[in-house]
Amino acid sequence: MVYLTRRYRFAxxxxxxxxxxxxxxxxxxxxxxxxxxxxxxxxxxxVTVAGPxxxxxxxxxxxxxxxGTVEREVLERFDHKHLxxxxxxxxxxxxxxxxxxxxxxxxxxxxxxxxxxxxxTRLQRVRLEETNSNFFExxxx
Amino acid sequence: MVYLTRRAEFSxxxxxxxxEMTPEENRxxxxxxxxxxxxxxxxxxxVTVVGDVDPRTGMILDLKDLKKLLEAEVLRLMDHxxxxxxxxxxxxxxxxxxxxxxxIWNLLASKLQVAKLHRIRLYESPDLYVDYYGE
Numbered sequence: 001m002v003y004l005t006r007r008y009r010f011a012x013x014x015x016x017x018x019x020x021x022x023x024x025x026x027x028x029x030x031x032x033x034x035x036x037x038x039x040x041x042x043x044x045x046x047v048t049v050a051g052p053x054x055x056x057x058x059x060x061x062x063x064x065x066x067x068g069t070v071e072r073e074v075l076e077r078f079d080h081k082h083l084x085x086x087x088x089x090x091x092x093x094x095x096x097x098x099x100x101x102x103x104x105x106x107x108x109x110x111x112x113x114x115x116x117x118x119x120x121t122r123l124q125r126v127r128l129e130e131t132n133s134n135f136f137e138x139x140x141x
Numbered sequence: 142m143v144y145l146t147r148r149a150e151f152s153x154x155x156x157x158x159x160x161e162m163t164p165e166e167n168r169x170x171x172x173x174x175x176x177x178x179x180x181x182x183x184x185x186x187x188v189t190v191v192g193d194v195d196p197r198t199g200m201i202l203d204l205k206d207l208k209k210l211l212e213a214e215v216l217r218l219m220d221h222x223x224x225x226x227x228x229x230x231x232x233x234x235x236x237x238x239x240x241x242x243x244x245i246w247n248l249l250a251s252k253l254q255v256a257k258l259h260r261i262r263l264y265e266s267p268d269l270y271v272d273y274y275g276e
């Protein structure tokens with residue numbers, strides 16, 4: 001079993017605000033991230049797949065298929081977007097990096113595994129860096 | 142139990158080709174990596190060992206020994222080499238990052254005396270790496 005990790009980048013804006021909280025609570029929980037105009041990050045996304053090495057190709061996953069899937073499912077959806085306003089999922093879900101990490105895992109899991117045909121490579125982990133100092137990891141429920 | 146990681150760097154060239162496939166299949170699967178003249182990478186190797194801290198030294202192993210082992214077993218074999226042509230195991234096995242990581246594990250695992258090999262992490266570039274835990 002080999003674990004292969006590929007790194008991608010996208011830039012997006014968001015605002016952390018929960019309708020379930022009062023204005024004061026929002027300000028106290030999210031601080032400057034509650035700014036109604038939003039703010040942005042350069043996100044760094046690491047996608048890890050795990051599987052046996054195919055003896056014919058020496059690889060666990062076709063990198064072109066992996067790049068294509070991440071491009072279509074994640075980068076096109078989030079890059080240079082305002083997550084709260086441009087992405088359906090985040091109309092009613094706070095686009096924290098935790099929720100974004102889970103959403104990316106859900107978007108990729110079946111698509112990545114299906115794009116790899118009969119091979120048993122699976123999505124192992126999604127790791128999302130919001131800044132150099134903050135990152136989040138999700139390995140499924 | 143403490144995990145210690147030592148980093149080493151090497152540069153090598155390689156190309157991807159499976160002689161059992163047609164030239165068209167090779168080009169379609171491996172793309173520009175199929176160029177028979179080879180191309181190169183600066184690899185970064187993170188070797189993680191695991192062991193108990195020796196109460197006399199406060200260390201799990203002597204770092205000099207690990208550094209020498211990496212030089213003798215891995216760097217001497219692969220640094221500034223054309224992997225397909227100069228490293229015997231890759232005469233019949235495609236030197237993908239996956240296979241290089243497994244080979245480095247095989248070279249090191251039995252040679253470590255005090256601490257146990259835990260993980261080989263091999264970066265082909267800052268945006269692509271492979272982890273192997275020995276199984």
